[in-house]
Amino acid sequence: MKYLIFLLALAGCSTTTDSIKPFPASLTYGGRSPIVNAPVGSSFSYDVRDEFGDRYQExxxxxxxHTVRLVTRFKYSRSF
Known part of the structure; x- marks a missing residue:
């Protein structure tokens, strides 16, 4: 019975890693993922603007x- 309760609780968990939707200027927009010459597990940032001109750092x-995955996005300024 405990095993069944554990499985039901686990089934309710959502573990999506691609919850951040890329902007058209993002490196991973449209399903593309560039191949980079960098160590596996390393990270890097990329500056991008959305359709409203707001600046973000991804x-x-x-x-x-050696493809890339968008991990997080930070908005650091607003254009006027």
């Missing part, structure tokens, strides 16, 4: 196949 992580 953090990417290098995956095992």
């Amino acid at each position: 953090l990417y992580e290098v995956k095992a196949d």
Whole structure:
């Protein structure tokens, strides 16, 4: 019975890693993912603007196949 309750609780968990939707100027927009010559697991930032001109800094992580994954995005200024 405890095993069943554990499985039901685990089934309710959501573990999506791609919850951040890329902007058109993002490196991973449209399903693309550039291949980079960087150590696996390393990260780098990329500055991007959205369709309203607001500036963001995106953090990417290098995956095992040397493609990148968008990890987080930080808004650091607003254009007027």
